[in-house]
Amino acid sequence: MSQHLLQPLQAIGQAVMFLLRALAHMRLTRYQVGETLRQVYFAGVRSLVIIVTCGFFVGLVLTLQTYDTLTRFGAADAASTVLALSLFRELGPVLTAILFAGRAGTSITAEIGLMRATEQLDALDLMAIDPLERIVQPRLLAGLIAVPALVLVFNTTAILGGVFYAVFLMGNDPVSFWGSMQASVELGRDFGHGMLKSVAFGLLASWLAVYFGWSAKPTSEGVALATTQTVIATAISVLIIDFVLSAFML
């Protein structure tokens, strides 16, 4: 019993120690800036297709459901409010972080895990080049930059999906749709808090991705397990932290 309790705590402790070590090894050089931008491209720009597609359809289906329900109460105009608030406060940051973990997080984990399996990390160490600084730092920072940017893209496309359904398909008045949304969304409380969450989730998703890659067993099963762990751990921890942050922010 105590073993069952100790193991997760030990795993969390190891992950935290890894993050602290990675932060302690951070260095700002021209190479690091360039490499971080390259990783932002790989993790962020290359995730755009899935983010845009999912964002559009989430906006579409969310508006469809709320519009249908609210029409019964004669409050169809509030559909845009529900769409914007749920996106800015919760859905945007949470879904983007989970999609990021599935698209970019797994890729980062597999890449670092394979570098471990093919002794590339050892080779860096043996050349007196710090692998935490060279490999982990740019990917960690890339997630921190990419996720908030992707949340903005996700929210934008989801709102466009809502506009497509409510205005173009259902023929609602666009002025009323946009006006209702603008009147109900507060920049700091709704949008700002959502963006703060996205920064936290970006750090969390990239931290878990690099950690599981770094600690992967150097075998094909080890790398496969690590990529699975990245998705599961990110999804669960994003939802838990989302609840905690929401409780503090409301």
Next chain:
Amino acid sequence: MSAPSPQHPAIRLENVRLSFGDRLVLKDISLNIPAGQVTAIMGPSGCGKTTVLKLITGQLQPDCGRVWVGDVCVNELSGRALKAFRRNIGVLLQNGALFTDLTCFDNVALPLREHSNLPETLLHHLVLLKLETVGLRGAADMYPRNLSGGMNRRVATARAMALDPAIMLYDEPFAGLDPISLGVALRLIREINKARSITSVVVTHDIDQVPKLAHHACLLADGVVVAEGPPDALRDSDNALIRQFMRGGSDGPVSFHYPAESAAMEFLGREVAP
């Protein structure tokens, strides 16, 4: 290969013990690796040859004992001192460990860019010279995935010697090579050692190549140093384990079969009288 005059050891292991969990890999071994020579470390799989290399580079810490490289006790180094120490050691890992997203040129340039402030023109010439040494200047712009395994290891050798180390360590440099690549690798190790007057340590199973390559050989088995000396002397030894290893015999002190209950008991459920 004829041995040069004996010299003081460049690397010394003093009563080194190392275990992984319950498994004792090295049992208080002491080993002297002479300076300026090529030393081959041989032994059956899993006997701790690569572990010895990892102790020399400071990747592993012994449970007890000391590892000396020159006047430096490696197991007392950490952080920046260990980093500075490693700049003086070149290591060829078993599969080369080249970075697949970098060209051969960039792989070799990596340690130079990290540890020197050379102007790009000079660095360019230096990297091409290193690649020329391993015969792959023409492949500078190619990626490791476009090269054969043997060529990858040659690029990795160029990278390992990029900072002109005083000691070169080779982990199984001949494994899986065709005869031509093997001959090239052998010549390369010898020539690098001679031209740069460095100390080379080669972990290998290839007993046929050892006399052509090494001045000094050391045989590890069961976590202890069974024998060391000139390769030809080892080949002529009367020791049963040395003889078995040097002649590649399947019967001898090292058993072909992993320990298990008797085959008769396994298949028939009873022992059979001989």
